[in-house]
Amino acid sequence: MRIATWNVNSLKARLAKLEEWVSYAEPDVVCLQETKMSDEAFPTAAFAALGYESAHHGNGRWNGVAILSRVGLDQARAGFLGEPPGAIEQCRILTASCGGVRVASVYVPNGRAVGSEQYDFKLAWLRRLRDDLAATTTPDDAVVVCGDFNVAPEDRDVWDISQFLGATHVSEPERAALRELEVWGLVDAFRAVYPDADRLYTWWDYRAGDFHNGRGMRIDLVLVSRALAGGVRYALVDREARKGMGSDKPPSDHAPLFVDIDL
DNA sequence: ATGGTAGCGCTGCTA
Numbered sequence: 599m600r601i602a603t604w605n606v607n608s609l610k611a612r613l614a615k616l617e618e619w620v621s622y623a624e625p626d627v628v629c630l631q632e633t634k635m636s637d638e639a640f641p642t643a644a645f646a647a648l649g650y651e652s653a654h655h656g657n658g659r660w661n662g663v664a665i666l667s668r669v670g671l672d673q674a675r676a677g678f679l680g681e682p683p684g685a686i687e688q689c690r691i692l693t694a695s696c697g698g699v700r701v702a703s704v705y706v707p708n709g710r711a712v713g714s715e716q717y718d719f720k721l722a723w724l725r726r727l728r729d730d731l732a733a734t735t736t737p738d739d740a741v742v743v744c745g746d747f748n749v750a751p752e753d754r755d756v757w758d759i760s761q762f763l764g765a766t767h768v769s770e771p772e773r774a775a776l777r778e779l780e781v782w783g784l785v786d787a788f789r790a791v792y793p794d795a796d797r798l799y800t801w802w803d804y805r806a807g808d809f810h811n812g813r814g815m816r817i818d819l820v821l822v823s824r825a826l827a828g829g830v831r832y833a834l835v836d837r838e839a840r841k842g843m844g845s846d847k848p849p850s851d852h853a854p855l856f857v858d859i860d861l
Numbered sequence: 862a863t864g865g866t867a868g869c870g871c872t873g874c875t876a
Contacts, residue, residue, distance in 0.1 A: 607867070607868070607876085608867085608868055608869080610868090610869095611867090611868070611869095632868095632876090634868070634869070658869095659868095659869065659870090659874095659875095660869090660874090660875070660876095708875075708876060710875085710876085748876095803865080803866080803876090804865080804866035804867055804876095805864080805865035805866045805867090806864080806865050806866085807865090808865090848866080848867065848868095850867095851866085851867075851876085
């Protein structure tokens, strides 16, 4: 199974690019974040034309997550278990069963500034994600959690850690919350494939030429359950897809990441 | 140098 994750920063603005990318990358499952779209506007037919079933969870203006699958898609659930969709989770998690794998597309809150109300919300949201996983699955099940975690797991996952003093995405509480997912039984698939590779990022700020100057962060992750970790055989961040489709069409600020897993 | 860009949507927020 080839499973991908991509924060598209508006699905409306990026639909053509996504269609192009899906056609050549040929993922079996795609998890999208920041669709910034309502469920009514979601282009179900466009994905069906490419051979993908799909599910979406969004309110329109902010956030919004989706799953595309060409290996079946059922038992879709928007939001956390036992909570009204859109309530606490803010259209940031969608879960579905695809080809025998329980897949979650997550968009973890940004956190804005360390110590802020939004930062505390981010930490609580990550704990809620762990509790949701623990309540609905086990690490011995086939589980994949994909998305924009807005946390760089280690110092080597940012372009220059000295530039991040006191910043979000690298603080110890955020990293500890991410590690709690690993303690439960998830494995960072990209890091499993590239245990020694540094300076491989998934996000670059639009400003100041950061992409072309190599100033990025690895914050988009594919986490696989212990049951699947042994089958992970390949992973790639497609930097080409971060280059857009010409001067009139800016790219997303994130590149897609995909992982190939032998099930 | 406290900047810079993008999306949504029309004012300023979010990232």
